[in-house]
Amino acid sequence: MSRLVTDTMIVAERNLVRLTRAPDLLLAFTVQPVMFVLLFVYVFGGAIVVPDFYEDYTAFLLPGIIVQNIAFGGFVTALGLNEDLHKGLIDRFRSLPMARAAVLAGRTLADVATNTLSVLVLLVTGLIIGFSFNASIVEILVGLGLLLLFGYAFSWVFALLGLIVSSPEAANSLGFIAVFPLTFISSAFVPVESMPAALQWFAQINPFTIVVDAMRALWVGAPAGNSIWEAFVWSIALIAVFAPLAVAKYRRAAGN
């Protein structure tokens, strides 16, 4: 077990070090989400009618867009693992006497660090354009914890994707096809009530809606319902399903 922890930390360190050598990826974590926040608030914001509870669209949007952003954070994992697979690095790792799960655990752990960075960037952006918390310190921290946990869960989904697809390009397009509708057909950007009936039905059972609602409850004091504990359950369930699947796939990874 201690070997798993040590090896996981070594792999996480590797992924964070290499990130500093690829500044374009770092841009994806910082500039791109800020751009999206500004576009949504100032382009769409005026046209979207939010429930009376919210002071303005920024208060409604920020928790939603942070959730969307953190789900995409795991993309680096899909791309990175697929690259490692093609360059023979996975073969090298698998020929070493290291803990079997460490390559994936280290990779997803590195995502937690980058996700933390992009959440902070988004939060600062939000505060600058007028977002304000309506919450206690504990609620704010629980919200942060939920975000990172949900992001971590998606890193495992992306880890599996990265090991299955044939190329980084395929990972990219498949990932977008899977995650974009999930995030848009949710309460993240517009109130669910404004959608056609069929989409409303989907949006209501969509885990993104649940996590976004939980974040709004925790950060701006919106009515919570069951969303907070359901959001944690969803995150843990995703990890429980996708982590073993990804590790099993890794053990049989074909490489080149």
Place this chain on the structure above:
Amino acid sequence: MTTKATDRAGVDPGERDGLAGSEAAIKVSGLTKSFGQVRALDGVDLEVAPGTVLGLLGPNGAGKTTAVRVMTTLLKPDAGEVRVAGLDVVHDAAKLRERIGLAGQYAAIDENLTGQENLVMVGRLYGMTRAAATTRATELLVRFELTDAAKRPAKTYSGGMRRRLDLGAALVAKPPVLFLDEPTTGLDPRSRLSVWTTIEELVAEGRTVLLSTQYLDEADRLADTIVVIDKGRVIARGTPDELKDRVGGERLEVRLTDVAQAPVAARTLAPISDEPPVVELDAVKLTVRRRSGIIVEAVRRLDEAGVGVDDIALRRPTLDDVFLALTGHAAEEPDGEQEEAA
């Protein structure tokens, strides 16, 4: 070459104990592995004595990479027994990984890390402390003449430098058994030669090396014994000299000015050929033992028969000739690629 001295210790004495006695460093019997309908390995047997080099020779798709992947615990065999350094690849996989080094067809290094960071990472994943891994990385960087580039990201390295770094990574834990899967494929001649020299040094240190290659000259230079595989089966084995004897001598290739004269040329040259001459496009090919005057004699015979000669050349047997002689088909077959991709 004082730079090489740092690693002269070579194989740890402790590691070597595992190979004590007369036990083979690698022993494979009845190895079978299929991918769906494709039988990549079909009952392969081979044995490598400690401290020797076995050349696993075969065309693309012959099953070389699959065999190496099984021997290095990356793939589970369907049937057969594979023991490396006295350990079973299936049951003792975890322990075996501490005793083998693998350098694959593609330099398996992280291009965004520096050469040094790559080696330190591998060392730590072998369970070394950061300090021990750093010391070992420095030794290897010196040995492979990468000291100047040690702090540069590996993406700035040339193909030869990458391959050397990859070899360095395979040597981090001073493994007694080394697997090199096509270590010079895609390298320029100079880098190739430098990799060959390195492999020779590794063997001099007492390591056992299994080397897969498509190149006969590479196996000829480095291997003590050669196993030729084709379509997942061993089709020949022996020392390089034995193998060349089986293939026959050198090749005399005659290009004709008039293709229509090929049958006449073949008949004319039959008496001086070891095997019936082969007609290919505008050329007639025959197997001959090198002897002085062979070219002159061939030209004289053809001249007397009134056959016009465009070009005539004597050349050493190539992998193609080995395959042609052993299997009756050329080494490169278009359908041979699927195994490597599997």
